[in-house]
Amino acid sequence: MSLVELPTTAVPPARRRLAGRGLPLLRGTGLVGHLCAIVLLGALLVAVFGAAIAPHDPDLTNLSFAFVGRFQDHYLGFDSQGRDLLSRLLAGARTSILGPLVVVLLSMLFGTVLAIATAWKGGRFDTIVSAALDVLFAFPAIVLAIIASVVIEPGLKAASLALSVAYTPYIARVLRSAALRERSRDYIAALEVQGLRAWVICVRHLGRNMLPIIVAQGTILFGYAMVDLAAISFLGLGVQPPQADWGVMVATGQSGVLQGYPMESLCAGLCIVVVVIAVNLLGERLSDRSTLVTR
Amino acid sequence: MSAADGRLLDVASLAVQLPVGGELRTVLHDVSFHIGPGEALGLVGESGSGKSMTARAIARLLPAGAVTTGTISYAGGDVTALKGAALRSYRAEVAMVFQDPRAHINPVRRIGDFMTEALRTNHGVSKADAVARAIGLLAEVGIADGQRRLEQHPHELSGGLLQRVMIASALLTEPRLLLADEPTTALDVTTQADVMAILDDLRRERGMALLFITHDLELASAVCDRTAVMYAGQLVEQRTSSQLHDDPLHPYTAGLVGARPRIDGDVTRLAAIPGRPRSAYEAPAGCAFADRCEHVEDACGEARPPLEPIEDGFVRCRRATELRGMLRAGGRHG
Structure with a gap:
C-alpha cells in the first residue's frame, strides 16, 4: 500500500527517524502500535480458529456444573448452564470480531463512495446527499x-446492517472533507487534462491517496462497532443465544454477577475491552500519521 | 479537420466570471484570438492579468460555478459545450504543460504510471508499447536513462527533469495544440533555457500549435510567431512578435518593453509603469489602463475601447494611430 509522502512536508528529524522504522503498514505507529497490532492479530486468529481449538463443546450444557469454578482442564470454570467458559470465549470470538469487521467494511465502502462522489460532483448533488x-x-x-x-x-x-447504515454519515462526513482537499490538488487537474475518466481518477488517484485516512478511520470505527454490537447483543437483538458471543455472554452472565459468580461477564467483558483498546490505540496512531503525512 | 478559415483554435469575446463570496467577479473580459495549425501564440501579461485563466478556460479547467460567455472553438467545434467522450477526445488533442510540475504529478505514483496511464486507459495502447513510447519521448526531451526514470517517484527528480517529464507526457498523445502555462517559471535560469529549447524544437518538428503563456516578453517573442498582451483580464494588443517588440502600439505594451532590463548601456534604475496592476473586476470603467497611462485623455475614461484591427494585429487603444512611433521613446524614459 502506498501512502502519501510529500517531500515538501516538514517533519522534525526525531519524528522522521521514528517514522522510518517498523513494518511498512505500521510505519510511524511506534512500539504501542506494533503491540496493538500483535494483540489484534491474535484476536483475529482466535476468531478464525477459536471454535476448532476450543477444548470442549461450547454449547454442551450440564446443569450440575453450573457456576463451578476452575476444574480439571476447564481452566475458567463453567457458566450458569454448566457450559465450559473458555470454549465459549474462544467460539464467541468469531461473531464478536466478524460482526464489527462487516460493519466497518460496509460503512467504509458506503462512506467512501458517497464522500468521493459528493466531493467530485459538488453542486446540487452534494447538497442533496x-x-x-x-x-x-x-x-x-x-x-x-x-x-x-x-x-x-x-x-x-x-x-450489522443497521450499524453499517448508522455509521455511514460519520464516515462520509469525515472523508468528504479529505476528498475535497485532495480534489483541489493540482495533480487532479493535470489528470483531467490528460482526458482520464472521472471514475478512473477517483479510484486510482483520489481514493488511493486517501487510503491512510480511510484505514485510520476504519480502525477507530471498529472499536465503536464492537461495543455497539455487544450492546445490541446484550439487549437480545443481535446474536441469539445459545450461540456464543462476547456481548451475549456479558448479558447472560448478569444473573451470575448477582449470585457472586462474575466470571462469565468479567471474562467476556475483558475480551471486548482488550480488543477495543488495542484497536483504538492503533487507530489513533494511524490517524496521527495520516494527518502528519497528508497535511 | 480544422475549420475552413484555417484556424485550429478560435477564441471570440471570451468573458469569464468566477463566484467570490457569493458574487460573480469578472476575471476575463472580451478576450479574442486565434491560433492556426502549427502556429505559436504568446500570451504575455502581469500576474493576475488573466493569462492562466484563459488557458484554463480553453482546457475546460475552470472552477465550479464559473460563468463563461463568448465562444471557444477548436477545429470548428464549440469547446464550452463538450461533454463525456467528446471532451475526452478533445483533451487528447489539446495537451497542457503546467507551471509547477511537482504539484501537478501525483506524488505517490511512479513516473511511468503518470506518463503511460492516459495512453493505456484511453487509447488502448498495450503496456509494453506505452512504455516504449514514453522512453522514446524521454530521450527526445534529453533524458537518456528513461527506463530507470520510469521506475522513480516524482520526489526523486529535480524540477527541471520533472518539467521535461511533464512535456514528454503532454506530447505522448500527439496533441495538435499545446497549452504551456508558464512552463519555465518554476525553474532556474539555465534550466529554463534548456526546457524552452526542447519545447520549441519538438513543436516545430511536429507542426504542433502552441499557446505559450509567460510574463517574459523577450522569451515570448523568441518562441512565438505572434504575441498577445493581456492587462486586467482583457487583451490590449496582439501583433507579430517582432512588430510588438519594435513598434508597440498600446501604452501598456510600450511600458512593458521599456521596463525590461538591457544588457547594453548604463542604467542605474529600471523603468517602471507607475501605479499597481489592476484586476479585471477593479479596472476603471473606460480604458482599463487609463489610471496608469501617461498618454491618458478625458475621453479614455468614458468608454471601454474595442479591440481594433490594424495592419498586422489588433490593439485596444483610442490613440493608437495618433501615438504611433512616439511610444517607444516615451516608454523608455518614463
Whole structure:
C-alpha cells in the first residue's frame, strides 16, 4: 500500500527517524502500535480458529456444573448452564470480531463512495446527499438496530446492517472533507487534462491517496462497532443465544454477577475491552500519521 | 479537420466570471484570438492579468460555478459545450504543460504510471508499447536513462527533469495544440533555457500549435510567431512578435518593453509603469489602463475601447494611430 509522502512536508528529524522504522503498514505507529497490532492479530486468529481449538463443546450444557469454578482442564470454570467458559470465549470470538469487521467494511465502502462522489460532483448533488446524510445522523445506531431486527429478524445480520447504515454519515462526513482537499490538488487537474475518466481518477488517484485516512478511520470505527454490537447483543437483538458471543455472554452472565459468580461477564467483558483498546490505540496512531503525512 | 478559415483554435469575446463570496467577479473580459495549425501564440501579461485563466478556460479547467460567455472553438467545434467522450477526445488533442510540475504529478505514483496511464486507459495502447513510447519521448526531451526514470517517484527528480517529464507526457498523445502555462517559471535560469529549447524544437518538428503563456516578453517573442498582451483580464494588443517588440502600439505594451532590463548601456534604475496592476473586476470603467497611462485623455475614461484591427494585429487603444512611433521613446524614459 502506498501512502502519501510529500517531500515538501516538514517533519522534525526525531519524528522522521521514528517514522522510518517498523513494518511498512505500521510505519510511524511506534512500539504501542506494533503491540496493538500483535494483540489484534491474535484476536483475529482466535476468531478464525477459536471454535476448532476450543477444548470442549461450547454449547454442551450440564446443569450440575453450573457456576463451578476452575476444574480439571476447564481452566475458567463453567457458566450458569454448566457450559465450559473458555470454549465459549474462544467460539464467541468469531461473531464478536466478524460482526464489527462487516460493519466497518460496509460503512467504509458506503462512506467512501458517497464522500468521493459528493466531493467530485459538488453542486446540487452534494447538497442533496449531504442533507440526506444529516437526516440519517438523527437516528441513533441502537434505534436503527431495533427497527432492523423487527423488519428482518433478530440476529447478527440485521444488527450489522443497521450499524453499517448508522455509521455511514460519520464516515462520509469525515472523508468528504479529505476528498475535497485532495480534489483541489493540482495533480487532479493535470489528470483531467490528460482526458482520464472521472471514475478512473477517483479510484486510482483520489481514493488511493486517501487510503491512510480511510484505514485510520476504519480502525477507530471498529472499536465503536464492537461495543455497539455487544450492546445490541446484550439487549437480545443481535446474536441469539445459545450461540456464543462476547456481548451475549456479558448479558447472560448478569444473573451470575448477582449470585457472586462474575466470571462469565468479567471474562467476556475483558475480551471486548482488550480488543477495543488495542484497536483504538492503533487507530489513533494511524490517524496521527495520516494527518502528519497528508497535511 | 480544422475549420475552413484555417484556424485550429478560435477564441471570440471570451468573458469569464468566477463566484467570490457569493458574487460573480469578472476575471476575463472580451478576450479574442486565434491560433492556426502549427502556429505559436504568446500570451504575455502581469500576474493576475488573466493569462492562466484563459488557458484554463480553453482546457475546460475552470472552477465550479464559473460563468463563461463568448465562444471557444477548436477545429470548428464549440469547446464550452463538450461533454463525456467528446471532451475526452478533445483533451487528447489539446495537451497542457503546467507551471509547477511537482504539484501537478501525483506524488505517490511512479513516473511511468503518470506518463503511460492516459495512453493505456484511453487509447488502448498495450503496456509494453506505452512504455516504449514514453522512453522514446524521454530521450527526445534529453533524458537518456528513461527506463530507470520510469521506475522513480516524482520526489526523486529535480524540477527541471520533472518539467521535461511533464512535456514528454503532454506530447505522448500527439496533441495538435499545446497549452504551456508558464512552463519555465518554476525553474532556474539555465534550466529554463534548456526546457524552452526542447519545447520549441519538438513543436516545430511536429507542426504542433502552441499557446505559450509567460510574463517574459523577450522569451515570448523568441518562441512565438505572434504575441498577445493581456492587462486586467482583457487583451490590449496582439501583433507579430517582432512588430510588438519594435513598434508597440498600446501604452501598456510600450511600458512593458521599456521596463525590461538591457544588457547594453548604463542604467542605474529600471523603468517602471507607475501605479499597481489592476484586476479585471477593479479596472476603471473606460480604458482599463487609463489610471496608469501617461498618454491618458478625458475621453479614455468614458468608454471601454474595442479591440481594433490594424495592419498586422489588433490593439485596444483610442490613440493608437495618433501615438504611433512616439511610444517607444516615451516608454523608455518614463
